[in-house]
Amino acid sequence: MFSSAPGPLTKSDRTRAHIRGFAMRSFRERGYDATTIRLIAQEAGVSVGTTHYHFPSKHHLVQELYLDVQYAHRAAAEPVLETTGDLIERLGIVYRTGLEGLAPFHRFAPEFLSAAVSPRSPINPLSTESAPALGIVLDLFRSALAGAKHSLPTDFERALPNALVLGHLLLALFWVYDTSPGQERSFRLLERGLRLLRGVLPLTRVPMLRAPLRELLDLVAEVQA
Amino acid sequence: MFSSAPGPLTKSDRTRAHIRGFAMRSFRERGYDATTIRLIAQEAGVSVGTTHYHFPSKHHLVQELYLDVQYAHRAAAEPVLETTGDLIERLGIVYRTGLEGLAPFHRFAPEFLSAAVSPRSPINPLSTESAPALGIVLDLFRSALAGAKHSLPTDFERALPNALVLGHLLLALFWVYDTSPGQERSFRLLERGLRLLRGVLPLTRVPMLRAPLRELLDLVAEVQA
DNA sequence: GCTATGATCTGAACATGTTCAGTTCTGCCC
DNA sequence: GGGCAGAACTGAACATGTTCAGATCATAGC
Numbered sequence: 167m168f169s170s171a172p173g174p175l176t177k178s179d180r181t182r183a184h185i186r187g188f189a190m191r192s193f194r195e196r197g198y199d200a201t202t203i204r205l206i207a208q209e210a211g212v213s214v215g216t217t218h219y220h221f222p223s224k225h226h227l228v229q230e231l232y233l234d235v236q237y238a239h240r241a242a243a244e245p246v247l248e249t250t251g252d253l254i255e256r257l258g259i260v261y262r263t264g265l266e267g268l269a270p271f272h273r274f275a276p277e278f279l280s281a282a283v284s285p286r287s288p289i290n291p292l293s294t295e296s297a298p299a300l301g302i303v304l305d306l307f308r309s310a311l312a313g314a315k316h317s318l319p320t321d322f323e324r325a326l327p328n329a330l331v332l333g334h335l336l337l338a339l340f341w342v343y344d345t346s347p348g349q350e351r352s353f354r355l356l357e358r359g360l361r362l363l364r365g366v367l368p369l370t371r372v373p374m375l376r377a378p379l380r381e382l383l384d385l386v387a388e389v390q391a
Numbered sequence: 392m393f394s395s396a397p398g399p400l401t402k403s404d405r406t407r408a409h410i411r412g413f414a415m416r417s418f419r420e421r422g423y424d425a426t427t428i429r430l431i432a433q434e435a436g437v438s439v440g441t442t443h444y445h446f447p448s449k450h451h452l453v454q455e456l457y458l459d460v461q462y463a464h465r466a467a468a469e470p471v472l473e474t475t476g477d478l479i480e481r482l483g484i485v486y487r488t489g490l491e492g493l494a495p496f497h498r499f500a501p502e503f504l505s506a507a508v509s510p511r512s513p514i515n516p517l518s519t520e521s522a523p524a525l526g527i528v529l530d531l532f533r534s535a536l537a538g539a540k541h542s543l544p545t546d547f548e549r550a551l552p553n554a555l556v557l558g559h560l561l562l563a564l565f566w567v568y569d570t571s572p573g574q575e576r577s578f579r580l581l582e583r584g585l586r587l588l589r590g591v592l593p594l595t596r597v598p599m600l601r602a603p604l605r606e607l608l609d610l611v612a613e614v615q616a
Numbered sequence: 617g618c619t620a621t622g623a624t625c626t627g628a629a630c631a632t633g634t635t636c637a638g639t640t641c642t643g644c645c646c
Numbered sequence: 647g648g649g650c651a652g653a654a655c656t657g658a659a660c661a662t663g664t665t666c667a668g669a670t671c672a673t674a675g676c
Contacts, residue, residue, distance in 0.1 A: 177672085178624065203663060213626045215666085220624095224663065276509050284505035292568055336561075340614060343517055351613070358610050365603050378590050385583050388576070389565060402642085403654065428633060438656045440636085445654090449633065 182220045185210045189217075189227045190234060197274030198228065198281055228281055229295055236302040239267045243306055253314035254364045257330065260310050261356050264303070264334060265341060265349070272349060275342040291335055304331050322370050322383065329386040333359070407445045410435045414442075414452045415459060422499030423453065423506055453506055454520055461527040464492045468531055478539035479589045482555065485535050486581050489528070489559060490566060490574070497574060500567040516560055529556050547595050547608065554611040558584070 188209040192201040203224060207214045221227050242263040247256055271278065284290055291300060307330040311323065318326070337359075341352040369375045413434040417426040428449060432439045446452050467488040472481055496503065509515055516525060532555040536548065543551070562584075566577040594600045 181624080199662095202661080204661090214664090215627065216625050218664065222664095280505050280509035283508045284501050290568075343515075355610065355613050358606075358613060362603065362606050362610060365606070378587065381583075381587050381590070385580070385587060388580050388583060406654080424632095427631080429631090439634090440657065441655050443634065444656095447634095 178220075181210075181212060181216065185212065185217050185220055186227070186230055189221075190231055193228070193231050193274075194270060198277035199274075225281060226295075228278065229299070232296065232299040235267055235271075236299045239264050240302055240306055242267060243310075247310060247313060251313065251315050253311070253316040253367070254360050256310040256314050257307070257363070258356070258360050260303075260306050260330075261334065261337065261360075262353070265337070265352060265356070268338065268341065269349070272341070279339075279342045300331065303334055304328070307331060307334075316367070317371065318367065319370055319376070321380070325383050325387055328390050329383060332386055332389055403445075406435075406437060406441065410437065410442050410445055411452070411455055414446075415456055418453070418456050418499075419495060423502035424499075450506060451520075453503065454524070457521065457524045460492055460496075461524045464489050465527055465531055467492060468535075472535060472538060476538065476540050478536065478541040478592070479585050481535040481539050482532070482588070483581070483585050485528075485531050485555075486559065486562065486585075487578070490562070490577060490581070493563065493566065494574070497566070504564075504567045525556065528559055529553070532556060532559075541592070542596065543592065544595055544601070546605070550608050550612055553615050554608060557611055557614055 185206060189201065189206045192206060192209070203214055203217055206227075207217050210217070221230075243260050246259045246263065250256060250259075268275075282290060290296065304327055307327040311327060311330075316323075337352065337356060340355060341349055344352045346352075366379070370379050410431060414426065414431045417431060417434070428439055428442055431452075432442050435442070446455075468485050471484045471488065475481060475484075493500075507515060515521065529552055532552040536552060541548075562577065562581060565580060566574055569577045571577075591604070595604050
C-alpha cells in the first residue's frame with residue numbers, strides 16, 4: 167500500500183507535505199487571508215495543532231510559497247536567457263519573467279505584502295530565512311551578467327548584481343500597488359529603467375563620470391543589509 | 392461644571408478626543424501591537440464598541456498618529472530652514488528632522504510598518520486617507536526648494552519635490568530595517584545621497600547629460616501613484 | 617514480543633480586531 | 647415640556663493565529 171510513496175518518506179514527512187501542498191494550493195486560489203489555518207488543517211485532514219507542529223507559523227508557510235515562486239522564476243528565465251547575449255536584454259528577461267510569475271498573485275498581493283514586510287518575521291525579504299529565496303534571484307542576475315558580452319569595469323561588475331536584486335524588490339513593491347490593467351505600468355516602468363541603464367552603463371568607462379556612478383552604486387550597496 | 396471644556400465641543404467630540412489621546416499615548420509608550428482596542432477603551436473609560444464608533448478601525452487611529460508626526464516634523468524643520476539658503480543643506484534639514492522625529496518609534500517600527508504597508512487600508516502611504524499627511528511633507532520639500540538659491544531648469548524644479556518625497560518614503564523604509572545603533576546607517580545613507588545630489592544637480596545644465604537625468608526623474612515620477 | 621522514550625498529533629483555550637443588534641442619551645420641533 | 651429621530655454607546659459574539667497540556671503513536675533496545 168505504498169504505491170506512490172517515493173522511498174524513504176516517513177509518515178511525518180507525508181503529513182508535512184500534505185499540509186504544505188494544501189496550503190500552497192489555497193494560497194494560489196484564495197489568497198493569504200482566506201487561507202486560514204483551520205481550513206488548511208481541515209483539508210489536510212489534521213488538527214490545527216498539527217499544522218503548527220510542522221510549520222511554526224502561517225508565515226513559515228508563505229515562505230514555502232516564496233521558494234516555489236523563485237524556483238519557477240529560475241525555470242522560466244533560464245531557457246529564455248539562452249536566446250541572447252545582450253546584457254540589457256538579459257536583465258530584461260530576468261525582470262520580466264519575475265513579474266510574469268507574480269501575475270497570478272496580484273489580486274492577493276496586498277495581503278501577502280503586509281504579511282511579508284514585517285522585519286520581525288521570517289518572510290521579510292531581508293530575513294535570514296528568506297536568504298535562500300533571494301539567493302535564487304541573485305544567482306539569476308549573476309548569470310545574466312556572466313553570460314552577456316559587456317565591458318563593465320570589474321568593480322562595477324562585481325557590485326551590480328546586488329543592486330539589480332534591490333531593483334527587483336522595489337519593482338515588486340511598485341507592482342503590488344499597481345492597479346493598472348495587467349500591471350502594465352510596472353512593465354513600462356521596467357522598460358524605462360532598462361532603457362536608462364542601457365544609456366548609463368557605457369558611461370562607467372568615461373573617466374569624468376565614473377566617480378559619480380560609482381558613488382551611486384555604493385549608495386545602493388549600502389542598502390543591502 | 393464645564394471648567395476646562397474649550398468652547399463648542401460636544402460630548403461626542405470629547406469622547407473622541409479622549410480615545411484619540413489615550414491611543415496616541417499608548418502607541419508611543421507601548422507600540423502598535425500592545426495597544427489593544429480593549430486597552431484603549433478601558434483607559435478611556437468607554438466600551439470596545441465606542442472606539443470603533445469613533446474610529447472605524449485600529450488603522451484609522453494610526454493614521455491620526457501619522458498626522459501628529461508630520462505636524463511635528465514641519466514644526467521641527469521650519470525654524471532650521473531659516474538658517475541657510477543652500478539647497479542641499481535645506482533638503483538635508485528636511486530629511487534629518489524627519490528621521491529624528493521617527494526615532495522614538497524605532498523600537499516599534501516593524502509593528503507599525505506591517506500595519507502601514509497594506510495597500511487596502513487607510514494607512515498605506517499612497518492611500519487617499521494618507522494624502523494630508525504626505526501633503527505636509529511635500530509642502531516641506533517644496534518650500535525647501537523655493538527658499539533656496541539654485542539654478543535648476545524649471546522642468547526639473549517642478550518635478551523634483553515628488554521625487555524627494557519618494558526618497559523620504561524609501562529612506563523611512565530603510566530606517567525601519569536599520570538595526571545599527573541610533574540608526575546611524577540611515578543617516579549615513581542620507582548623507583551619501585545628499586552628497587551625490589550635490590554633485591549631480593548642476594549637471595542638469597550640461598546639454599549632454601540633461602537628457603538621461605531628465606529620464607531618471609521621469610522614471611521616479613512614474614512611480615508616484 | 618515488550619516496553620520506554622521521544623516524536624507526532626489533538627482540540628480546547630486564549631487574545632485580539634471587528635461586527636452588530638439592541639439600549640441610552642441628546643437635542644430639536646411642536 | 648413632551649415626545650421623537652437620530653446620534654452615541656454597549657457588550658456579547660465571531661473569526662482568526664497561536665499556545666499548550668495532554669493523548670497517541672512509532673520505534674529502538676532488550
